Amino acid sequence: NAGVTQTPKFRVLKTGQSMTLLCAQDMNHEYMYWYRQDPGMGLRLIHYSVGEGTTAKGEVPDGYNVSRLKKQNFLLGLESAAPSQTSVYFCASSPGGGQPQHFGDGTRLSIL
Amino acid sequence: AQSVTQLGSHVSVSEGALVLLRCNYSSSVPPYLFWYVQYPNQGLQLLLKYTTGATLVKGINGFEAEFKKSETSFHLTKPSAHMSDAAEYFCAAGNTGGFKTIFGAGTRLFVKA
Numbered sequence: 468n469a470g471v472t473q474t475p476k477f478r479v480l481k482t483g484q485s486m487t488l489l490c491a492q493d494m495n496h497e498y499m500y501w502y503r504q505d506p507g508m509g510l511r512l513i514h515y516s517v518g519e520g521t522t523a524k525g526e527v528p529d530g531y532n533v534s535r536l537k538k539q540n541f542l543l544g545l546e547s548a549a550p551s552q553t554s555v556y557f558c559a560s561s562p563g564g565g566q567p568q569h570f571g572d573g574t575r576l577s578i579l
Numbered sequence: 580a581q582s583v584t585q586l587g588s589h590v591s592v593s594e595g596a597l598v599l600l601r602c603n604y605s606s607s608v609p610p611y612l613f614w615y616v617q618y619p620n621q622g623l624q625l626l627l628k629y630t631t632g633a634t635l636v637k638g639i640n641g642f643e644a645e646f647k648k649s650e651t652s653f654h655l656t657k658p659s660a661h662m663s664d665a666a667e668y669f670c671a672a673g674n675t676g677g678f679k680t681i682f683g684a685g686t687r688l689f690v691k692a
Binding site: 509512568572 | 583588611613620621622623624625628669671673679680681682683684685
């Protein structure tokens with residue numbers, strides 16, 4: 468019963484490097500989300516998807532790109548990492564409705 | 580613009596005491612309201628949600644919350660705290676058909692033995 472799985476769990480990058488965070492869900496959910504969590508700020512929506520092949524911008528999309536080529540996977544890319552992107556990133560899914568229900572355990576990303 | 584305010588970044592209670600975590604939202608239209616719990620090094624888990632209907636909502640682990648439109652509040656309560664309740668709690672608000680669920684800054688609950 469995996470639910471939402473995020474890889475990697477930890478990563479340290481240098482400024483300017485690129486990387487991709489992977490999110491996989493096994494619940495056949497249509498909706499998937501990427502959030503970032505920063506101290507004292509709650510969660511902020513980066514991008515979301517309402518189904519395979521669709522993506523849309525959230526509250527803080529700048530510096531990130533996403534893809535949803537398969538229904539079960541939602542990828543978050545950082546093309547040129549910046550220290551301001553140091554954060555904990557959470558992927559979430561829901562069967563519908565626009566509100567996240569199931570979260571992964573997070574990816575802790577540090578940009579030096 | 581919609582916002583969610585959680586009063587108190589830290590709350591400390593004794594084991595067996597009442598837990599009260601406060602949440603206020605600002606919106607001209609009653610939103611959907613949620614409480615999530617986050618244990619260390621884990622993602623958020625949905626505790627309970629209010630959409631329409633009964634204003635007292637019961638969730639998992641003995642928690643409940645009451646939607647009060649006149650006070651724009653959605654406070655989370657539990658009659659008797661347990662050590663396992665120690666975690667961070669997030670209140671969130673969303674609108675019908677929307678994707679902009681707004682999260683509060685979180686309240687960390689400490690439970691003393």
